[in-house]
Amino acid sequence: MLTLYDYLPSQNGYKVRLLLSQLQTPHQTRLVSIFEGAGQAAEYRAINPTGAVPAIRLDDGSVLSESNAILAYLAEGTEYLPEGRFLRAKVAQWMSFEIDYVQSTIGSLRYWALTGKLERRPEELVAMKHAGARRALGVLDAHLAATPFLVDGAYSVADIAVFAYAHRAEEAGIELSRYPAFISWVKRIQSQPRFLSQVFPYSIDPYSSGELA
Ligand SMILES: N[C@@H](CCC(=O)N[C@@H](CS)C(=O)NCC(=O)O)C(=O)O
Structure with a gap:
């Protein structure tokens, strides 16, 4: 097993x-x-x-x-993984985006905020992470305004990867209301079969x- x-x-x-x-x-x-x-x-x-x-x-x-x-x-x-060289590369693209632009910004800020470490971090670093987080959410919102899911209009592991930290952005102190397409995508993911809440x-x-x- x-x-x-x-x-x-x-x-x-x-x-x-x-x-x-x-x-x-x-x-x-x-x-x-x-x-x-x-x-x-x-x-x-x-x-x-x-x-x-x-x-x-x-x-x-x-x-x-x-x-x-x-x-x-x-x-x-x-x-959960599309067929074909190009679509698989697109999944890899969003997964790389997640590591560089979501995990390292929203993920870090959330971790620091929820474990009482935010005040111990340099202000400049926190500001940079906030700016990076907003940039990532802006990219996601613009992309998701035109498509229901990240790759080829179908739910895939690219969505799972990005969703994990991105949908917790409010815990990182980021206001989500200015990202309406992103919010709709979060709801679409939460309504997938066997979703884990x-x-x-x-x-x-x-x-x-x-x-x-
Ligand atoms: N890029 C890695 C990051 C993994 C990671 O940072 N995991 C954290 C928990 S969210 C951890 O185990 N940290 C302990 C450590 O790095 O020693 C991944 O996507 O799996």
């Missing part, structure tokens, strides 16, 4: 949980207490050398990390106010 290495407040973990829910893939979960240093333990670094979640272990023992790579792997041969707050982890090693 597939094993998912996860940390519940992680929206990168949520991406994989959402796809597993939609694919109805049987799996077991191993929780990694990243703020207690479990990610940096040799045992877990053998699974993901960076020490980060998520990662998966397959039946044959092979392991895979990086949330978007895991999504692409799990979606192979399913309705459960998102875990950092407050479930008493160690999350500490810095990661």
